Amino acid sequence: MQRLKMPKLNVPDEEPTTRSAATATTRPSKVSTLQKLSKPEINAGSIVGDLIDRFRRQAGWNLADEQTEEAKKDRQELILVFLEVLGAAGAPRERYEQLYRRAMRTRASRRANGERLPFHITAEEMAAEWFPLEKELREAPAEKPEELCGFRANHENGERIVTYFPYGEPMVLPCHECRPAAHAARKAYLIEVRNKSFANRRLAAAPLTPAEAVHEAFRPPKETFLDPAAAKEIRDEYNELVRLLVEDETARNRLFVIFDEGANVFRHPERVDVVYSEKVMRDKIERYRQVLEERNGK
Numbered sequence: 001m002q003r004l005k006m007p008k009l010n011v012p013d014e015e016p017t018t019r020s021a022a023t024a025t026t027r028p029s030k031v032s033t034l035q036k037l038s039k040p041e042i043n044a045g046s047i048v049g050d051l052i053d054r055f056r057r058q059a060g061w062n063l064a065d066e067q068t069e070e071a072k073k074d075r076q077e078l079i080l081v082f083l084e085v086l087g088a089a090g091a092p093r094e095r096y097e098q099l100y101r102r103a104m105r106t107r108a109s110r111r112a113n114g115e116r117l118p119f120h121i122t123a124e125e126m127a128a129e130w131f132p133l134e135k136e137l138r139e140a141p142a143e144k145p146e147e148l149c150g151f152r153a154n155h156e157n158g159e160r161i162v163t164y165f166p167y168g169e170p171m172v173l174p175c176h177e178c179r180p181a182a183h184a185a186r187k188a189y190l191i192e193v194r195n196k197s198f199a200n201r202r203l204a205a206a207p208l209t210p211a212e213a214v215h216e217a218f219r220p221p222k223e224t225f226l227d228p229a230a231a232k233e234i235r236d237e238y239n240e241l242v243r244l245l246v247e248d249e250t251a252r253n254r255l256f257v258i259f260d261e262g263a264n265v266f267r268h269p270e271r272v273d274v275v276y277s278e279k280v281m282r283d284k285i286e287r288y289r290q291v292l293e294e295r296n297g298k
Contacts, residue, residue, distance in 0.1 A: 044093040045080075047093060047096045047097070048079045048096065049075070049079050055121050059119075059120075085123035085126075085127050086099075086127050088127070089130050089131070091127060091130040095133065102129040102133065103125045103126045106125070106129065141181055143180070143181070144177065145178070148178070149175060150177060153247040153251065154175075154248060156172075160178055162174075171187070173186050225264045231278075232259070234278065234282065234285070237285055238284060239256050241289065242255045245288060245292060255268070257269075257281070260275070263275065265277060266278075266280075
């Protein structure tokens with residue numbers, strides 16, 4: 001009697017297997033490996049539901065009380081509203097998480113300015129964040145793969161971040177070469193914070209009288225002029241530490257310093273807008289020594 005062959009069912013969640021006649025065991029076929037490597041489809045409703053739950057948790061809601069059939073129905077209807085509004089705005093589901101974070105930041109800023117806000121985050125608040133974000137994404141320079149970054153020798157701990165010293169103080173920023181957009185945004189933020197802090201200190205200080213202003217204008221410099229031999233010692237020690245710490249030749253040459261006797265400051269050979277005092281240089285030397293000792297395991 002001829003044996004009937006059952007048709008093979010196409011079940012995407014089930015891993016295809018092959019059966020060995022010798023061992024009577026099953027093992028995954030090569031096709032299953034290809035299927036596993038495919039990118040899973042993003043469930044927009046699940047993402048929005050998670051965002052709604054996160055907002056409610058931080059607002060102090062007890063989600064255990066939201067398990068009634070009526071509450072579940074209200075949550076489902078709210079998810080559908082979010083999907084409709086975000087879809088109308090053209091926001092891709094891959095950006096929902098980012099839109100939620102931006103909307104929360106905007107809410108915090110508005111609340112700090114004394115505005116009254118809706119008790120619950122709305123779909124319109126998230127959709128409104130898409131238009132400036134879309135503009136930023138369209139105008140932002142494209143990121144470069146790490147293996148193509150000429151500055152990768154300065155990346156720290158496997159992260160595409162670099163410690164810069166633009167004002168004599170360390171500033172950790174995304175790499176300017178392979179993450180230019182993130183670098184520019186973070187640098188602008190840190191400069192804004194620093195400028196605000198400086199402005200607040202100036203406002204807190206009492207204004208000078210005319211006599212005090214004249215005295216301040218003609219006051220001799222606080223720092224004494226460095227002896228050329230002492231300056232040479234500081235320069236040579238700093239440059240030697242840079243040579244030992246920085247592998248990339250281009251980056252190393254940019255970090256080397258010279259001593260400007262006329263201005264009594266240290267600076268980079270090709271830069272006149274970034275200068276360092278004796279104290280800053282000694283602090284940098286001490287910090288670089290510590291980094292070198294940690295790297296050598298001492």
